[in-house]
Amino acid sequence: MEREPLIKRKSAISYKTEEKTVLRGYNLSDLAEEGYTFCDALFVLFQGRIPTEAEEKMLEYEMGEFLEHSMSPSAAAAISTMGGRPQLPAAVAAGVMTFGGAHGPGAAHGYMLNKYLERARVEGKSLKEMGKILVDEYMDAGMPVMGLGQPQHIHGDPRAMPTHRKQKELKVDGVYLDLQEAIEEAFNKRREAEGKKTIAVNMIGAGNTALAELGFAPNAAWGIGILCRGFSCACHAIENMKKGHAWMASTRERMIQMLDLSMIVYDGIPDRPVPSQEEREEYAQGELEKGEYKKWVL
Amino acid sequence: MGTVKGREPFRWHSTISYKTVPKIVTRGYDTTELVEKGYGFADVIFINYQARIPLIKEVKMLHYLMILCLDDGMSSSPSIARFVAKGHNILTQSAGASILAFGHAYGAFQAFGRMLDKYLERAEKEGKSYQEMAEILVKENRGSLTIGVSNLMLKDPAAKRIFARADSLDLSGRYVAFQREVVKAAQKASKEPVDLDMLGAVGATMFDLGFTPEATWSIAALARAFGSTAHAMEEEEREARVLFGQNLQPKENYDGPADRSVPSLKDRDKAAKPGQAKTLDEWRKAFDERAKLGGSGWAIVEEIADPRKLAKVKNQ
Numbered sequence: 091m092e093r094e095p096l097i098k099r100k101s102a103i104s105y106k107t108e109e110k111t112v113l114r115g116y117n118l119s120d121l122a123e124e125g126y127t128f129c130d131a132l133f134v135l136f137q138g139r140i141p142t143e144a145e146e147k148m149l150e151y152e153m154g155e156f157l158e159h160s161m162s163p164s165a166a167a168a169i170s171t172m173g174g175r176p177q178l179p180a181a182v183a184a185g186v187m188t189f190g191g192a193h194g195p196g197a198a199h200g201y202m203l204n205k206y207l208e209r210a211r212v213e214g215k216s217l218k219e220m221g222k223i224l225v226d227e228y229m230d231a232g233m234p235v236m237g238l239g240q241p242q243h244i245h246g247d248p249r250a251m252p253t254h255r256k257q258k259e260l261k262v263d264g265v266y267l268d269l270q271e272a273i274e275e276a277f278n279k280r281r282e283a284e285g286k287k288t289i290a291v292n293m294i295g296a297g298n299t300a301l302a303e304l305g306f307a308p309n310a311a312w313g314i315g316i317l318c319r320g321f322s323c324a325c326h327a328i329e330n331m332k333k334g335h336a337w338m339a340s341t342r343e344r345m346i347q348m349l350d351l352s353m354i355v356y357d358g359i360p361d362r363p364v365p366s367q368e369e370r371e372e373y374a375q376g377e378l379e380k381g382e383y384k385k386w387v388l
Numbered sequence: 389m390g391t392v393k394g395r396e397p398f399r400w401h402s403t404i405s406y407k408t409v410p411k412i413v414t415r416g417y418d419t420t421e422l423v424e425k426g427y428g429f430a431d432v433i434f435i436n437y438q439a440r441i442p443l444i445k446e447v448k449m450l451h452y453l454m455i456l457c458l459d460d461g462m463s464s465s466p467s468i469a470r471f472v473a474k475g476h477n478i479l480t481q482s483a484g485a486s487i488l489a490f491g492h493a494y495g496a497f498q499a500f501g502r503m504l505d506k507y508l509e510r511a512e513k514e515g516k517s518y519q520e521m522a523e524i525l526v527k528e529n530r531g532s533l534t535i536g537v538s539n540l541m542l543k544d545p546a547a548k549r550i551f552a553r554a555d556s557l558d559l560s561g562r563y564v565a566f567q568r569e570v571v572k573a574a575q576k577a578s579k580e581p582v583d584l585d586m587l588g589a590v591g592a593t594m595f596d597l598g599f600t601p602e603a604t605w606s607i608a609a610l611a612r613a614f615g616s617t618a619h620a621m622e623e624e625e626r627e628a629r630v631l632f633g634q635n636l637q638p639k640e641n642y643d644g645p646a647d648r649s650v651p652s653l654k655d656r657d658k659a660a661k662p663g664q665a666k667t668l669d670e671w672r673k674a675f676d677e678r679a680k681l682g683g684s685g686w687a688i689v690e691e692i693a694d695p696r697k698l699a700k701v702k703n704q
Contacts (some may be wrong), residue, residue: 091539096467100626103618104460108543113459114654115616119546123553128454128611129429135458135618150428157432158414160407161400169400177491178498182606183484186613190480197479248411248420256423309479313617316480317472317610318429320487322414324606325404325436333403343398353398 103135114138136310144334146261147303149314151256152297155249156315158322163188170325171382172330173338173349182333185323190314196315197299199236200308203266219263221272225280235277235293237270244289253296262303270299359386404436414649415439430454437603445557446597452553453590456546457608459615464678465489466612466619471621474630486616490609496534496609500591501601503535508566522569526577536588537574542581547589553595561596644682 093108104113113120114134121131133141141149159165168185172178191198201223210220228235231283240247254271257263274295274305278288301311330338339349346352365373377383405414412419415435422432427441430450434442442450454609460466468489469482492499511521530537541547551568554560571584594604651659665671678686 093540095462096464097462097470099462099470099623100621101462101622104459104615106463111456111460111546118456118459119544122452123549125448126455127428127430127451128458131455131458131612135615147428151423153429154423154427154432155419157429158436159412159586160402160405160406160414161474166400178602178605179487179490179609182609183487186487187480188431190478197666242407243409248418250419265561266655267497294631309621310617312479312484313614316483317613317617320483320610320613321433321607322405322436324603326402326609328600328602328606329404334401339607343395345400345401346675350396350398364535374405 132314133305134210136156136307136314137305139305141304144262148257148260148262148300148304150299152253153314153318155253156293156297156318158325159319162319163193164316164323165321165326168327169330169334170338170348173334174329176333177337178324178327178331181327182320186316186320189312189319194294194312194315194319196294196298196301196312197308199294199309199355200302200311202236203269203299203302204308207265207269217268218275219329221269221274222276224269224278229277229280236274236361238274238277238291239289240292243292248351249293250291250296253300254291257300257303262300264303266299266302293315306344328336390665407696433607435671436596437600437607444516445559449554449557449559449593449597451575452497453550454607454611456550456586457590457611459618460612462478462619465609466616469613469616469620470623470627474621474627476624478661479617480622482620483617486613486620487609488611493533495605495608495612496587497591497594497605499602500536500587500599501532501595504566504595505601506571508562511566518566518569519572522566522573523576525570526573530605530610534587535570535574536591537571537582538585538587539580539582540585541583542575543630547584547586550589550593551584554596559593559596563595567592657678 102114104111106112109363113121115138116134118131121134124376127146127150130141131295132149133139133145153380162201164185167188168181170185171181189196204218206224207217209215209223210217213220215223253375257267272289274291281288297315298308301314302308306314335343335347337349338347340347341350407413407414414422414432419432419433422435427435428447430447431442432448434440434446465486469486472482472485473479485561489495490497507521507525510516510524511518514521515610525535551560551564554564567584567588571582571588574582590608591601591604594607595601597608664673665674675686678684680687
């Protein structure tokens with residue numbers, strides 16, 4: 091069997107010989123044999139180090155907590171994708187790939203914290219001061235402050251505050267949590283001053299802060315979050331595959347299905363006849379001149 | 389658009405989880421309560437996939453297996469994640485691409501699991517021992533690369549250590565037992581040295597932990613995707629980005645039709661050859677001819693279920 095590398099790259103992550111697979115210097119099989127957990131191995135993968143027990147516990151907590159979130163864009167995408175009956179990895183990948191600027195924007199939050207931590211250091215400001223500066227800069231610019239508010243858990247994400255508390259309980263808190271809490275405080279003080287309701291921290295604000303504190307780079311933290319969620323996406327997709335109907339449009343089910351024709355609301359251009367080829371040029375020219383089509387252009 | 393009379397409105401229906409404003413519940417357990425009470429990541433995987441709290445030794449075994457799935461050097465999934473990263477996009481795309489690399493050869497846990505289930509069921513129905521049925525499996529799947537036995541782990545003890553760990557935790561069940569017989573049967577039938585490989589070891593042990601072939605497929609693909617994200621980031625850190633139209637393909641690596649001039653549109657009819665076959669012999673001839681052209685797809689023949697071999701059901 092051909093065993094040459096698929097691509098030739100220098101890598102500081104891993105190598106593989108006929109005898110062993112080595113990750114950051116550790117034989118993977120030895121790592122497992124010794125009784126390290128998958129969470130320990132993620133520290134080795136992303137940071138090249140064995141974590142403390144408290145750090146491992148914090149990651150276990152966070153990944154256990156983040157894995158399932160019922161109906162979010164990720165689970166919905168996995169289920170919808172499975173409706174077409176591709177192979178399972180397509181549905182799992184679809185779930186994972188829903189994460190972006192709105193759904194779990196973990197990396198961006200991490201980069202924001204790093205930027206303001208550096209500014210606090212360079213400008214000689216306390217984290218409390220820098221939290222307020224961050225909030226004011228974002229809010230003055232009309233930009234949402236990342237890590238706050240959740241569209242479904244309108245009274246506060248039930249996972250978020252316990253995550254903050256767990257960080258302190260396990261003594262894995264540091265500058266990231268200090269800055270995050272300063273952001274939350276400054277943000278809500280300003281909202282109260284503006285006569286608005288307070289908004290609680292969400293799982294990006296809490297979870298990503300914890301991951302950053304554990305030493306994960308913004309993208310590594312994001313990768314951990316999205317892939318952790320991938321497991322529940324897989325479950326939802328498998329449930330659809332094994333217990334649901336393909337297409338999700340059957341009219342024989344008691345409940346109207348997601349893609350039932352009745353679910354479609356159309357408010358576009360009214361029905362119109364197709365011009366014949368003889369009429370086409372004049373018709374097309376007319377449309378260009380009227381320009382009404384422009385309001386429908388995407 | 390369609391009729392809704394007498395039917396319930398659409399709702400997301402799930403037997404896995406629900407959430408309300410104050411909580412998220414999976415298989416009946418509040419997820420925050422779970423982690424507050426000390427349950428971890430692997431526990432929640434068991435709960436999500438199997439709706440049960442696992443034994444501690446089962447959790448240990450799952451961690452063990454996922455560590456071994458985490459990285460494999462520069463194999464398909466990290467390589468494709470790296471290629472995607474070269475386009476300078478967001479990490480989720482590399483992670484998704486890594487998962488998409490899993491199929492029925494690379495990381496073939498679904499196919500492998502279904503195969504074991506099929507032969508285990510036959511063993512029961514036909515009253516055959518695992519040894520007898522393993523020999524049948526090997527005979528009927530000659531040439532298959534995905535029976536969990538190959539020459540990939542002849543010098544690396546990691547696969548055999550998995551079974552040893554499952555034994556020591558008293559978690560080896562019928563899948564591990566049967567796979568051991570498959571290894572013996574394959575070794576007997578093969579002229580070359582072969583042994584248990586990672587597909588066979590991880591797969592059989594996961595099945596004995598109660599994970600279905602589909603669950604195993606997704607768990608392995610996701611565990612590997614963690615490793616792939618590190619590779620994607622390293623690609624971004626250490627390698628150049630690639631632009632649309634940048635890469636050349638040297639002519640010496642090309643073995644398609646020789647260079648030829650493009651016929652003018654007015655000569656098109658002279659140059660064009662209709663693709664339609666009027667007889668089955670013509671069709672077969674065209675099929676075979678087309679299959680010679682790499683990238684046409686005609687040389688790929690995918691297995692589809694033979695309805696003649698399926699149990700008859702009532703008319704639909």
